[in-house]
Amino acid sequence: MTKERRSPRAWPGVVWRRAQRPPVAPVGRPDPGLQQERTQLAWRRSILAFGVVAVAVFRAAYLDSLHIGVALALLGAGICAWLSLTTVRRRRWTWPSPREPESFHVLRDGTLPFLVTVMACALAVAVLLNAVDALA
Amino acid sequence: MSDRRRRPSWVYDHGVEPDPRFSLANERTFLAWIRTSLALLAGAAAVHAFDLDVSDTVAAWSGGLLALGGLLCALQAWFGWMRTERALREDRPLPSSGVGAILSAAVAVVALVLLVVGSR
Numbered sequence: 333m334t335k336e337r338r339s340p341r342a343w344p345g346v347v348w349r350r351a352q353r354p355p356v357a358p359v360g361r362p363d364p365g366l367q368q369e370r371t372q373l374a375w376r377r378s379i380l381a382f383g384v385v386a387v388a389v390f391r392a393a394y395l396d397s398l399h400i401g402v403a404l405a406l407l408g409a410g411i412c413a414w415l416s417l418t419t420v421r422r423r424r425w426t427w428p429s430p431r432e433p434e435s436f437h438v439l440r441d442g443t444l445p446f447l448v449t450v451m452a453c454a455l456a457v458a459v460l461l462n463a464v465d466a467l468a
Numbered sequence: 469m470s471d472r473r474r475r476p477s478w479v480y481d482h483g484v485e486p487d488p489r490f491s492l493a494n495e496r497t498f499l500a501w502i503r504t505s506l507a508l509l510a511g512a513a514a515v516h517a518f519d520l521d522v523s524d525t526v527a528a529w530s531g532g533l534l535a536l537g538g539l540l541c542a543l544q545a546w547f548g549w550m551r552t553e554r555a556l557r558e559d560r561p562l563p564s565s566g567v568g569a570i571l572s573a574a575v576a577v578v579a580l581v582l583l584v585v586g587s588r
Contacts, residue, residue: 367492374499381506388510392517429488436488438495441474445498445549452505452542456535459512463532466516466524 361435368436382412382451389458401465404458411451479550483557494552501545508538508575515582522585530578537574540567 390405425444429436439445474480512534515527522530544567551563 363489365489367489371492371496374496378499378502378506381503385506385510385513388513388517392513429491430485432488436492438488438491440472442476442479442550442553445495445546446476448498448502449542449546452502452509452545453539455509456505456539456542459509459516459535459538460532462516463512463528463535466528466531 361432363435378448379412379416382415382455383409385455386412389455389462392459392462401458401462404454404461408451408455408458411447411454415447415451476550479554479557482554483559486553486556486559490556491553494549494556497552498545498549501541501548504571505538505541505545508534508541511578512538515578520582520586522582526581526585530582533574533578537571541571 386405386409389401390409392401425440426437427440428434429438512531515531515534520527544565548563548565548567555562
């Protein structure tokens with residue numbers, strides 16, 4: 333009786349086992365461009381950038397004791413933290429796309445882009461005031 | 469889906485729902501503009517915070533110009549998003565913008581000034 337040789341262990345096991353499973357029926361149209369994931373990552377990068385810039389502006393303003401700059405930077409940082417939390421709750425800002433509801437979630441409306449723009453403008457005004465104060 | 473009115477009505481009261489892939493791409497472009505704005509603001513804060521070998525006036529003008537560029541980018545992000553979303557909904561050619569040229573000129577001027585004045 334010949335002993336059946338086991339095939340070499342495929343690694344990583346999680347991927348291999350998943351690949352060998354019978355395919356499940358696709359929920360919606362496939363998305364080889366990974367649009368949803370790329371968009372989600374773009375939001376995360378942007379939130380991270382907001383945090384970094386808010387801290388940088390705060391430090392620059394704090395060192396110069398410019399009160400309005402400090403206030404605006406703190407406001408930006410606070411809204412940034414709030415936005416991070418709410419963005420995680422995706423359903424608040426997005427909804428299933430009316431055209432392909434089973435595959436994609438798109439922005440519900442323009443509220444979130446508008447809020448982000450206001451935050452960026454607030455930071456820009458804080459930096460601008462800092463520069464004007466340095467000139468005066 | 470709720471029946472809540474979608475804002476801004478300037479965008480959503482026109483045309484039909486576009487391909488969601490296009491909407492997501494437009495969203496990412498919006499975020500790219502926002503990140504460009506943040507990068508300019510970080511540059512402005514850095515010019516101000518770091519002890520560069522330039523006079524306070526030059527540093528303040530450079531920081532101010534970069535901050536103005538950041539403000540312009542943020543506004544372009546919002547208005548560009550709106551115009552593109554509407555064009556997608558109406559199946560029209562996508563709009564272009566001249567902000568990129570202005571921005572490039574502003575960054576080039578700041579870089580040149582800092583290089584020339586800083587190397588003296």
